[in-house]
Amino acid sequence: MRLRLCTFNIENLFLRHDFDAFSDRGDERYLDPVALFYAPYGNGDLSKFEQFKRTVETAAIAQADDFRQHTALAMIAADADVYCLQEVDNFTALQRFLRAYYTKAGGDSLPHRVLQEGNDFRGIDVAALGARNYPFYARSHATLTPAWLDDEPTGEALLAQYDAARVLAGKMRGKRIFRRDCLEIVLDMRGTPVTVFNCHFKSMGSGEDKGHAMRQLEALTVREIINRKFPDPAQALWAVVGDLNDAQEHIFVSRTEGRPETIRDYAPSGNRTGSGVDPLLDGGFGINLAQSLDPIDRWSQFYANGPTKSQLDYIIASPALAEMVSEAPRFIREGQPYRVPNTDDINRYPRVGWDRPKASDHCPLVVAFDIPRGPVA
Template sequence: MTKFRLCSFNIENLFTRFDFSAFSDPRAAAYLSPIVQFYGNFGDGDLTKFEEFKRFVQTAAISQDDDKRQHTALAIAEADAHVYCLQEVDGFDALVRFIEAYVKKTMGERFHNRVLHEGNDMRGIDVAAISVRNVPFYSRSHAWLTGSVIDDTESGQALLDQFPLAKARARQLRSQRVFRRDCLELEVIVGENKVSLFNCHFKSMGGRDPERSLATRQTEAILVRELITRKFADPAAALWAICGDLNDALEFRFVSSVENDDGSFTESPRGTPPSGEDGSALEVFLSDGFAVNLLDTLPEDERYTHYFAGGRSKTQLDYILASPALAGRVRGAPEVIRAGMPHRVPNLATPRYPRIGWDRPKASDHCPVVVEFDI
């Protein structure tokens, strides 16, 4: 048997650029550093000041991001994995710079295998992967796949019939790309075996049309399942996992805003998200046992990987969904690394990394998920 540690981690906006369109696009403005939002937009009409303002914005962003990336690197080091499936990476150059400037200082010269294929995201955030020297992989992008890939197969049609929203969305996307970012397929060499990983970052919840966003995620999920079904004659017996930020959940834990006498807050499970969506893309993978959510072995209040302060909800958005065969090879308990979360997350007594703030800096707005296997 060979020990194999796998980590999935949304490292939140690993950019090596600044998008000044945020000052004219209200939706893009949400991604500005908070200190920049505090000082406001450039809008007094004096264009001679704009270059000076740009330098100020870049300085503020660089200063804030340096702390953040040190915390991200600490979370990666704590995971101590062989393969990392990463989300929200600006590009291959950004990935390499991050490894050289930050990760190398916490883990040394360890990650010799690195990959990123440019995907479909309008903001330019991609999925990527890195691995240690003795665990190489082959990679394949599926960013180009359209809805016709689902609609033209018997198994795809059967899934679409189960999910009417996805059926309508897949036909809208028949000649368009389905994945909002990519589904990065990795074939990882573990000893004398191969493990297939499908690294995804699905469409976010909510927005102006929650039903449409749910339909998009369900379509993405069906396409991922189709890729696995086509790859393996017996998917249940094969070694594969779906990793990533799937931006979806089957349960949500809402935290009361009323503080108890002991300083804690009461948490209660609810079935619907703050965004109001009725349904989940995860049902595509989990409803019939096609895949296993490996964090289900943890207590319910320990499965969350994300805290949404606006809705005071703790949610698992980040997953390692394994085939039944791979799930049977899990070694010990899965881990959710929370030492990089901001102090505003309620009911979390985990010691934080040095200089973690109330809201920022932090390692990410998501937690790394780590699972160890015997392969």
């Protein structure tokens, strides 16, 4: 049975505008571009703030229409049976997006839907969608703390392998590990269960070393969830997908026109060693399916200040599931803005702009598997 699996950070699918960012410079980057353009409002005259809010909300709604049409087109291009999404405001936002954009753009029915509220301070969550013949059941791991890792010797042994994560876990204790959630969904593929863990790890917005340790802790916690679920993880059918917000290598883009792009491994800095996703890959535990692509084609996001292209979005499969790949993984880039260098060969969707509108600041990643009937040996 075919399983076409897609992960997609659809970038701030909100039903609201967060005006708190005007009073917090650290969160200012989350404001809509139109809000940044209008700020500061009224020269500090608070009596004009309500009028200012209405202006910004009207402009943001107009911007969002093209944005979400492109998001829907990128999902349809993936032609997936199961979608794992990140940065969804709430279940109502997901329902409205599917009805107002995805379905109207010609998307197939996705009747199986789940979103559970996670830990993100902005209220963005992970969600999963399944086509008609792909029902699933789901559970959240949002409440796990470092104490859970200490419950079993395997968790303690795993922590001991990653110093940055171990030190951070010692400081956190009762605090929750996942910045959003690790949403586990289990699909019944004609009697063969396939488990997918949809994650959105800590962003790179704060200090690099601290963020690295947090992502490393999240990754090893996902690994430990898998260890406890499956007697033999290598032979089980599972995948970890999502925006893991870390890379194993960067594609550096020269600011000089005509110069080739170059690839560099992540260099250690400060307390940072390797990548935050390493616990899911070390020792062949999981397989980054995008590794089958040419290194220059593995990026899922462009960071202009680098300028770099990096793979932040992953489908990491168990060795057994990786053997069942039936179609090469593909990053869908037709919704990327024109400012991304060296992408003249990509046919963009109508009205994609230089910086916006766009489908998202991330590219969807899709991989197809051929799952056999019945229990896997």
